Amino acid sequence: MDELKLKPANSCPLTPLTFLERAATVYGDCPSIIYNNTSYTWSHTHRRCLQLASSLSSNGFTRGHVVSVIAPNTPAMYELQFAVPMSGAVLNNINTRLDARTISILLRHSESKLVFVDCLSRAVILEAISLFPPNSPRPALVLITDDDQAPELSSPSSLTVDFCCTYESMVEKGDPAFNWVQPQSEWDPMVLNYTSGTTSSPKGVPVYLWTLPIFHANGWSFPWGIAAVGGTNICLRKFDGPTIFGMIKRHGVTHMCGAPVVLNMLTNSPNNEPLRNPVQILTAGAPPPATVLFRTESLGFLVSHGYGLTETGGLVVSCAWKPKWNQLPASERARLKARQGVKIAGFTEIDVVDPKTGASVKRDGLSIGEIVLRGGCVMLGYLKDPESTSKCLKDDGWFYTGDVGVMHPDGYLEIKDRSKDVIISGGENISSVEVESVLYTNPAVNEAAVVARPDEYWGETPCAFVSLKEGLNQKPSEKDIIDFCREKMPHYMVPKTIVFKDELPKTSTGKIKKFMLREIAKSMGSSRVSRM
Incomplete structure (x- = not known):
């Protein structure tokens, strides 16, 4: 056996970019993208991506160069997921809801050489660039126009000296026969994603080729995955419940994905009548309350639940469904589906451990520990941040996620909280997720989030921020919400403070x-609450 060695023919780096080539061959005449009145086939998309990659390469953008994009889900955004890495450059998707200061920091941190800018984001990008220190290198800017959305910003006369050209002009100038740049190794960086910053400042995570992770973890890998199966991408700049239901009816949507906040949006939509045909929906990004899952499935959605992080390039855990669970009552099915699940095929290992000793916790669904992961799609580390890297990639071989969870006797993982979100009240650990799950069962509650509030006696007590549903005949008071919780959970877990808000603040990914x-x-x- 020793004489059998690796050869170029058997050690080619894997990359999801090949999915586009195959889609053009197998599904060439099938629709790839639908956006308003624009549609493309897979042959069109393949050719346009090659042309754009060619233009990038001929303009000097190559291996190791970071090319950024700030845009919603439009055809250009989809094409850039392929075209930038096909040029050899590293794709950096920027959150469209970030402020100019944060965008400026990310562009400087990533040393971005070029930024593709959606027409509705041009003002914030120009402000971000203006915040660069004097004499520091600044990225070139390319304007993505949109005649449907902003015709006044999409004519040639709208280009200013700040932009070198338009997106479509780059596509038109490119060579459709371009020999795209193949990776030299599976560890060649393909995309640079920044964490969403729900608990702290965003950190840069280079994601590598075969991880298959548009701006949140590259759309959970769906831009590449849809190419693999020759599906059709329905692009939306922005969405709400009525818009989603309208698209489902108009285009016969069969699959979609969204954070639990999207599920809540659907169930509270004024036109949320039951679906004519089932729609598969994948949810992840935050622990979904069982009540929200139950309401969503009652409309005809078939919900799948997964778990992953920017640091793992997308989902690595899924709640694999067992046929026998279909015989259970709907409420019990929703409870089981609210669990994160088991590792996906191809991932190495997951566990829940004591963060101090590294020992596995009991598989009893009660013993809490930190969720740890091990596998080939875990990041190499945080860009230019060795301290944060060493805190989560430890010498014991695990990636420590910072998520707190339990392992059930059947081997299914369930997240209980982020480690920073656990409330310690009088020595008791309180899971904010568990308290939120109870709040979501209140028929008046639209959204809920629970955090710690300092307390003179207990150290910390739960403080619930709540938004109420529209059209209520009678709005509940703070006491009504507290009394509701007292009937459904141990008293030490009951929120001592209720803060009503019209809407809770969210990241652009819905967290x-x-x-x-x-x-x-x-x-x-x-707070000065009772000691009882």
Whole structure:
């Protein structure tokens, strides 16, 4: 056996970019993208991506160069997921809801050489660039126009000296026969994603080729995955419940994905009548309350639940469904589906461990520990941040996620909280997720988030931020919400403070910004509640 060695023919780096080539061959005449009145086939998309990659390469953008994009889900955004890495450059998707200061920091940190800018984001990008220190290198800017959305910003006369050209002009100038740049190794960086910053400042995570992770973890890998199966991408700039239901009816949507906040949006939509045909929906990004899952499935959605991080390039755990569970009552099915699940095929290992000793916790669904992961799609580390890297990639061979969870006797993982979100009240650890799950069962509650508020006696007590549903005949008071919780959970877990808000602050990926809520709770000062 020793004489059998690796050869170029058997050691070619894997890359999801090949999915586009195959889609053009197998599904060439099938629709790839639909956006308003624009549609492309897979042959069109393949050719346009090659042309754009060619233009990037001929303009000097190559291996190791970071090319950024700030855009919503439009055809250009989809094409860039392929075209930038096909040029050899590293793709950096920027959150469209970030402020100019944060964008400026990310562009400088990543040393971005070029930024593709959606027409509705041009003002914030120009402000971000203006915040660069004097004499520091600045990225070139390319304008993505949109005649449907902003015709006044999409004519040639709208180009200013700040932009070198338009997106479509780069596509038109490119060579459709371009020999795209193959990776030299599976560890060649393909994309640079920044964490969403729900608990702290965003960190840069280079993601590598075969991880298959548009701006949140590259759309959970769906841009590449849809190419693999020759599906059709329905692009939306922005969405709400009525828009989603309208697209489902108009285009016969069969699959979609979204964070639990999207599920909640669907169930509270004014036109949420039951679906004519089932729609598969994948949810992840935050622990979904069982109540929200139950309401979603009652409309005809078939919900799948997964778990992953920017640091793992997308989902690595899924709640694999067992046929026998279909015989259970709907409420019990929703409870089981709310669990994160088991490792996906191809991932190495997951566990829940004591963060101090590294020992596995009991598989009893009660013993809490930190979720740890091990596998080939885990990041190499945080860009230019060795300290943060060493804190999560430890010498014992595990990636420590910072998520707190339990392992059930059947081997299914369930997240209980982020480690920073656990509330320690009188020595008791309180899972904010468990308290939120109870709040979501209140028929008046639209959204809920629970954080710690300083307390003179207990150290910390739960503080619940709540938004109510529209059209209520009678809005509940703070006491009503507290009494509701008292009937459904141990008293030490009951929120001692209720703060009503019209809407809870969220990241652009739909996660509630708990760090902002923690600051509000802290600014309220110490609570003086009963010792009972």
